[in-house]
Amino acid sequence: MKxxxxxxxxxxxxxxxxxxxVEDDPASADVLQRRLQANGMKVVVGRDGGEGLAxxxxxxxxxxxxxxxxxxxxxxxxxxxxxxxxSIAHIPVIFLSARGEVVDKVRxxxxxxxxxxxxxxxxxxxxARIDAVLLQSRNARPPRLEPQAERPERGRPVAAITLKxxxxxxxxxxxxxxxxxxxxxxxxxxxLILVDDSATPDRDLADDGAAILVIARGSETPAxxxxxxxxxxxxxxxxxxxxxxxxxxMGAAADxxxxxxxxxxxxxxxxxxxxxxxxxxxxxxxxLLGLDQAAVGTIRLGALLRDIGNAKLxxxxxxxxxxxxxxxxxxxxxxxxxxxxxxxxxxxxxxxxPIIRWxxxxxxxxxYPDHLTAEKIPLEVRVVSVADRFEALLADRPDRAAxxxxxxxxxxxxxxxxxxxxxxxxxxxxxxxxxAGQEAEx
Amino acid sequence: xxxxxxxxxxxxxxxxxxxxxxxxxVARLALRTSGTYLPLDRDDRPYQWSTTAYLDSYDWxxxxxxxxxxxxxxxxREYHRTRPNEILAGASVYLEMKDDSASTSFKxxxxxxxxxxxxxxxxxxxxxxxxxxxxERAERTIAxxxxxxxxxxxxxxxxxAPDASMRITADHxxxxxxxxxxxNDESSLPCRIGPVIARExxxxxxxxxxxxxxxxxxxxxxxxxxxxxxxRPSKFVVALRHLLGEEQKSVAQ
Numbered sequence: 001m002k003x004x005x006x007x008x009x010x011x012x013x014x015x016x017x018x019x020x021x022v023e024d025d026p027a028s029a030d031v032l033q034r035r036l037q038a039n040g041m042k043v044v045v046g047r048d049g050g051e052g053l054a055x056x057x058x059x060x061x062x063x064x065x066x067x068x069x070x071x072x073x074x075x076x077x078x079x080x081x082x083x084x085x086x087s088i089a090h091i092p093v094i095f096l097s098a099r100g101e102v103v104d105k106v107r108x109x110x111x112x113x114x115x116x117x118x119x120x121x122x123x124x125x126x127x128a129r130i131d132a133v134l135l136q137s138r139n140a141r142p143p144r145l146e147p148q149a150e151r152p153e154r155g156r157p158v159a160a161i162t163l164k165x166x167x168x169x170x171x172x173x174x175x176x177x178x179x180x181x182x183x184x185x186x187x188x189x190x191x192l193i194l195v196d197d198s199a200t201p202d203r204d205l206a207d208d209g210a211a212i213l214v215i216a217r218g219s220e221t222p223a224x225x226x227x228x229x230x231x232x233x234x235x236x237x238x239x240x241x242x243x244x245x246x247x248x249x250m251g252a253a254a255d256x257x258x259x260x261x262x263x264x265x266x267x268x269x270x271x272x273x274x275x276x277x278x279x280x281x282x283x284x285x286x287x288l289l290g291l292d293q294a295a296v297g298t299i300r301l302g303a304l305l306r307d308i309g310n311a312k313l314x315x316x317x318x319x320x321x322x323x324x325x326x327x328x329x330x331x332x333x334x335x336x337x338x339x340x341x342x343x344x345x346x347x348x349x350x351x352x353x354p355i356i357r358w359x360x361x362x363x364x365x366x367x368y369p370d371h372l373t374a375e376k377i378p379l380e381v382r383v384v385s386v387a388d389r390f391e392a393l394l395a396d397r398p399d400r401a402a403x404x405x406x407x408x409x410x411x412x413x414x415x416x417x418x419x420x421x422x423x424x425x426x427x428x429x430x431x432x433x434x435x436a437g438q439e440a441e442x
Numbered sequence: 443x444x445x446x447x448x449x450x451x452x453x454x455x456x457x458x459x460x461x462x463x464x465x466x467x468v469a470r471l472a473l474r475t476s477g478t479y480l481p482l483d484r485d486d487r488p489y490q491w492s493t494t495a496y497l498d499s500y501d502w503x504x505x506x507x508x509x510x511x512x513x514x515x516x517x518x519r520e521y522h523r524t525r526p527n528e529i530l531a532g533a534s535v536y537l538e539m540k541d542d543s544a545s546t547s548f549k550x551x552x553x554x555x556x557x558x559x560x561x562x563x564x565x566x567x568x569x570x571x572x573x574x575x576x577x578e579r580a581e582r583t584i585a586x587x588x589x590x591x592x593x594x595x596x597x598x599x600x601x602x603a604p605d606a607s608m609r610i611t612a613d614h615x616x617x618x619x620x621x622x623x624x625x626n627d628e629s630s631l632p633c634r635i636g637p638v639i640a641r642e643x644x645x646x647x648x649x650x651x652x653x654x655x656x657x658x659x660x661x662x663x664x665x666x667x668x669x670x671x672x673x674r675p676s677k678f679v680v681a682l683r684h685l686l687g688e689e690q691k692s693v694a695q
Contacts, residue, residue: 074466077641080615083525084638103599107489107614110524110597288637289622290527363500363623374500375589375625382623413687419501423591423685424620424636430687431637 017134018042018061022052022078023096024071028119032065032096035123049073053081056088063134068097068108076111083112086290092137094129096121156181157191157241163215164196168229172215175233191241197226211240254349258304274391279303281429282387286380288428294351295380302355303384309339309356321398333368336360359384364419382422386412386429389421405433447570448534449553456546459650460663462670469612469645473599475662476610480601483609489597491522492613495529495590495621495633496678497563503586505682508542514579515540515678516588518559519551525595529621530556531632537562537569539576542676547650550576556631563588563626589626592681593619593635596646608651608659616642618681640684644671 019041023029026047033043044059046052049070056064064082068075075095083089092114097104100118108116114133117126159180163169172194173182183190192211213236216226227236258275282303286296310318313335317328324332339356343349358381361367363374377385393408403411409430416423464472482488497516498504507513519536520529535556541548550572554562561567565584569577596616602609620636647670649655649663667673674680683689 076615080525080617080641084617103488107597110489110491111615112524290634374587375623375630379622410687413685417502417686417688422623424622427620427639427685428637431639 016040016042017063017130018044018059019063019065020044020046020052020055020059020061021065022046022049022055022070022075023065023067024048024069025067028067035126039127047071049075049078053078056082056091057085060088061091062137063130064091064093065096066093066113068095068099068104076107079108079111079113086287090137092133094133096126157238158183158188159192159194159237160184160190161194162196163194168215171229172233175229175231176237179234179238191244192237194237211237211244213237213240253346254301254305257308257343258301274395275304275307277391277394278306278384278387281391282384284432285387285425285428286383288432289379289383289424291379291383298351298355299380299383301349302352302359302380303387305339305343305349305352306355306359306384306388307335307339308342309335309337312338312342323399333360336369354378355381355384359388361385362420363422366420379422379425382425386421386425389415390429406437409433447552447554450570451551455652456548457650457652458545459542459547459648460545461674461676462647462649462666463642463644463672463674464647464666464670465644468666468669469614469647472610472647472662472666473601473612475658476601479656479658480603480608480610483600483602488599489614491525492594492596492598493520493522493526493529494518494594494677496592496594496681497588498591498682499583499587500589500623502682502686504583504588505679505686508676508679508682511543513542513676513678514576514583515542515676516580516583517678518590526635528632528634529590529593530559532556535559539580541574541576541579542678548574548576550574557628560626560628560630589623590621590633591623592639592678592685593621594677594681595619596642607653608649608655610650610659610662611648613642613646613648616646616677618642618677618684620685639681640689646674646677 017040019036021029021032021036021043023032023045024047029045029047033045036043042061044055044061046055049072052064052066052070055061066075066078070078075097079093079095082091082093089112093112095105095108095113095116096119097108097116098119105116105118114136115129117129157180159176159182161169161172161176161182163172176182176194180192190210192213194213194215197214197216214226216228227233279300282299283296286299291299313331317324317331320328336357336359340353343353343356358367358370358372358377361370361372361377361381362385363377363382365371365373390408390412393403393411394405396402409426412421412426412429415421416426495518496504497518504513504515508515515538517538517540518530519538520526520532522532533556534553537552537554537559539550550569552569558567562569563584565581568581571577594616596613598611598613600609600611617638618640619638621633622636624630624633647666649659649666651659655663680689
């Protein structure tokens with residue numbers, strides 16, 4: 001991609017609005033760029049649709065001003081591509097075009113543009129429209145979350161006390177000090193936050209990993225999540241923190257299982273690193289399908305642990321290079337059930353059990369172990385199945401050589417045609433491979 | 443069983459239907475010419491988004507039949523002002539059956555409440571019988587199990603004769619999208635739309651008529667044929683070819 005220069009107006013002190021202008025006529029682009037820069041905006045110009053789209057993906061600007069008639073494509077197509085890409089779809093687009101017929105405007109707006117301004121434009125009107133569009137866009141955007149502070153390794157637990165009354169704060173500090181390190185600011189992630197019963201925890205201190213203990217006033221008996229400033233406070237707080245750590249430990253246990261599953265593959269040079277590649281591929285495909293974060297997390301963990309049942313099978317069968325006998329195949333096809341059995345009692349891993357059990361099922365019912373058909377196989381499982389088969393095709397095996405990514409996509413599309421795999425999942429994979437190929441060419 | 447069809451339209455005779463992929467300049471000329479002789483279709487807001495979900499079985503029985511020249515397409519159509527990211531989200535949809543041969547077609551169209559669509563696709567709700575027998579054929583296909591498998595989205599502008607004897611449409615921004623396999627279940631609604639599998643680079647012009655084209659339309663038809671990029675099979679066939687990776691094979695043939 002070409003380098004681009006960003007010009008800032010002198011004396012600018014606030015964060016400027018960044019704008020990508022997609023305009024093929026140099027004179028028009030120059031006039032527009034100067035006018036916007038004079039009004040405190042950072043402006044980058046793309047000379048055609050391809051360059052403009054690349055700039056939008058690279059910069060993720062606040063606004064796109066888009067000409068309709070471009071040398072390589074039309075502005076409608078560029079707008080649709082922006083609105084079809086989840087990472088940039090939120091960016092408002094304003095069309096700037098000499099085409100002023102009603103149908104042109106309707107077409108532009110129906111492509112997802114926020115506004116349509118005809119050339120020759122009037123600067124005051126254009127700036128007013130930009131202001132209005134940006135205002136609507138900023139009001140609609142959810143707040144960005146700050147990254148969480150680093151959580152220290154095990155040691156004495158850390159507590160933050162946010163009680164308003166200085167005397168109560170001092171009393172709490174005295175009660176907790178024997179068992180907790182007390183901090184005054186948000187520089188370290190805390191294990192516990194003490195708050196007044198009418199207060200909400202400080203956003204700088206609270207994160208998903210901190211236990212929150214509300215300090216009740218008066219003499220009434222506090223509920224389980226409440227405590228009083230008395231000799232029992234430290235014990236109560238410690239129990240709460242221990243419970244929270246137990247939840248975190250489940251995550252660590254899952255990590256240990258992943259290590260176990262990975263180490264099984266490490267004994268097989270053809271399989272080494274396969275699960276990580278399957279998980280990464282499955283996560284990427286799930287993102288393209290628009291699955292939510294929880295589903296993506298389930299898919300990642302399920303992909304990493306899907307073959308953990310192999311740990312219960314004789315290694316010579318699992319790692320056999322040649323053709324399997326009928327008996328060996330029957331044994332190997334037990335691994336989904338063995339894996340499910342292994343993880344069944346680990347309650348927090350319940351969401352991934354369908355992936356463990358069903359990742360060899362097929363839409364046409366000819367998979368195993370339950371011969372499920374079509375939509376009875378959950379979408380998360382179908383994603384992992386496709387990623388598994390795709391990554392397997394990319395690796396050398398004793399009985400065949402690796403194939404290229406496009407060839408692997410064609411093979412999977414053939415499997416879709418035979419009714420084995422979910423067409424949308426394979427289509428998402430194909431789109432990903434196609435995009436990666438185009439980016440590599442550029 | 444209670445009939446919950448909101449509205450129905452039917453073709454009383456087989457309609458000629460030809461599709462062409464053309465560039466923007468040819469499309470503009472075709473639309474200007476059509477606009478001189480025909481009014482804008484009252485039912486079509488210009489350039490609104492038409493979203494059509496095509497149904498098929500997991501072993502692609504409808505698509506394979508269409509490739510063999512014997513197709514009864516089953517599809518669900520919706521209209522929106524801006525492009526939706528999911529299907530079957532509105533209060534009602536049009537459930538359509540279309541017998542699509544090489545150059546002619548029959549079509550039945552029923553407006554049904556969206557929430558009752560899964561019951562139709564499970565075969566529990568029945569549509570009123572039509573004179574062309576499409577509903578009866580559709581019921582046999584539905585009994586084999588069908589789901590939305592692919593979606594097309596495009597901006598359509600349509601000119602139509604007041605007596606419906608002919609219709610000329612131009613489809614811009616045509617996209618083919620995949621749909622993850624879902625159960626025919628009310629809880630599956632609305633369905634997410636999957637990734638874009640292909641985009642049509644030009645404009646699809648469709649010319650549809652019942653008996654004879656008037657002279658001006660005949661000349662326009664010839665002009666389009668002479669200047670088209672190529673003649674197109676139905677959107678359903680093109681979409682499925684893209685989905686199954688068979689588009690290159692069809693081009694090679």
